[in-house]
Structure formats: structure tokens, C-alpha cells
Amino acid sequence: MKKPLAMLLALAMVFALAACGQSAAPTATETPAAEATEAPAAEESAEEPEEIIVFAAASMTETLNQIKEIYEKDHNITITYNFDSSGTLKTQIQEGADCDLFISAGQKQMNQLDITADKEINTDGLDFVADGTRINLLENKVVLVVPEGNPAGIESFDDLAAKLADGSVFMAMGNSDVPVGQYTQKILAYYNLDEEALANAGAITYGTNVKEVTTQVSEGSIDCGVVYCTDAFSAGLTAIDSATKDMCGQVIYPAAVLKTAQHAEAAQAFLYYLTGDEAMVIFESVGFSPVA
Secondary structure (H helix, E strand, O other): OHHHHHHHHHHHHHHHHHHHHOOOOOOOOOOOHHHOOOOOHHHOOOOOOEEEEEEEEHHHHHHHHHHHHHHHHHOOEEEEEEEEOHHHHHHHHHOOOOOOEEEOOOHHHHHOOOOOOOOOOOOOOOOOEOOOOOEEEEEEOEEEEEOOOOOOOOOOHHHHHHHHHOOOOOEEEEOOOOHHHHHHHHHHHHOOOOHHHHHHOOOEEEEOOHHHHHHHHHHOOOOEEEEEHHHHHHHOOEEEEEOOHHHHOOEEEEEEEEOOOOOHHHHHHHHHHHOOHHHHHHHHHHOOEOOO
16 A cells, blocks of 8 residues: 555656646736836826916007917917016016016116116116017007097097196096006197196096006096007007107017026027017007017
8 A cells, every 4th residue: 555655646746846847828918027018108298388477568468468379389388478567567577576578668667677778767777688688579659549439529639638738638547657658748748738737636547557548448437548559459449649759759669588587598489489470460460560
């Protein structure tokens, strides 16, 4: 009995060793470790777009938003706007707000940030404008607008001056730190009208930017207002007269990349685009024009 049992045990050990020496074949759903790979990271997401922050005069709201839609489709760029009066934007830049590109509705506010400007204007010696980037981008016009139906029957700037003098109209204009307000001050001076006296007499009300003035006119809360022709167009207001160069000077919109820009190269590329034909068509559609 011992001999047959010993033979059976020996055979069992042989089969067990043979089984251990074999490796299991991979199933149809298994992948050998050497062949396993992970999905490429490219599928996770495309490269994040670069963001540029543009501070621009409120009068450019409609046109720049149209341009943003076109530009972002063709470039890996996200444009973030801050629209307000040029005076407010200048103060925000001076106080350290993030801004890559500044477009002002007046030379004064840009000059106040430009170290190369007249020291009588840049009284604080501010140095924000990047060398070689400042350009005169656009020209606008200052116009006299009235509410629907023109209830006060104002016919022109000449007529407005006469009616202001006799106290028969109520006019809206921009504050003194707003470019459109500064142009209006020049118009009042052209007609030898005392702004302070008119304001004290209740003949003038003020807006903190040009959009506030257009809103007052649109609502009919005043008899007339002085705004840019581009804002009159966008608000659907009737412009009954345009100020001449002798009355208020040339209305130029300067633009510049800032020395503090976090994305200076992208901002410069966008500024270059704004000078091109595609953008200029949009600007001209509301009344802007290239600088002559």
C-alpha cells in the first residue's frame, strides 16, 4: 500500500509544479501592462485664452462690444471691458487698478498719465503710458440733442445759447472731469455764458458720464443735452446741431498700452486691430471717423 500511495503523491506534485510554471493567458478584455497607456492630456482642455483688460470711455460701449464678439472668435483672447468717464478711468488707473489698454475720450486724461506730456497737465508726474504705444485712434463730434418731439423748440446751439441766457430751457451736460463736459464748457465759453451762474439758476444739470446725459434726454427729464454724435446714434436721439472746431476744438480719442499691463503684447495686438479696416467699419457706422 505504501508504494502505490507514494507514486500518487509524486504525480500530484509534478502536475502542481507544471501548473505553477504556466502563466494565464490574457482574456479578450484584458490589456497587458506593457501595452497600457493613458488618454492624452490634450483631451482635457484647450489652452486657456489670455485675458486683456481694456478701460474705455463710456461713449465706446456699443462699438467695442461689437468688436469684442468678432475679435474673440478669431483669437484665443478674452476681452474684459471697464466703461466709464475718462476721468474716472484715469483715477482708477492712477490708484492701481488692473488695466492693459486705456482708450480715453479726451487728450487731457491720457496726458495726465503720460510722463512725456506737458508738466502743467501731468502735474503729478505720472508715468503709465508705455513708450511708443500711444496713438490718436478716433475722432468724434459733439452734438446738441433733444427729447422726442423737441418740446422746448430748440433749433441750434445759437438758439440754445439765447434760451439759456433768458432762463427758458433746462440743459444736461457732463461733469467737469468728463471729456464731453469739458467740451460743453468750451461751447458755453464760446457764447460768453457763465456756467456757474447758469447752474445756480437751475438751468443746468450734470451727468457723471455721457451715458447719464443721454439717459436724461431720452427720458425727457430735461429740454436738451450735449453729447457725442455716436451716443446720439446709439440712443436713437435727434441731433439738431453739431459743434464746430472753433466752438470746442477737435474731439480726439487717444489710446495707449500701459506700462503696468500684465498682457502688454496681447493688448498691443488688439490696439493694432482697432486701427484696421474691419474695426473701422464698425466705428464709422455710429459716427466715429479716423483722425484726419
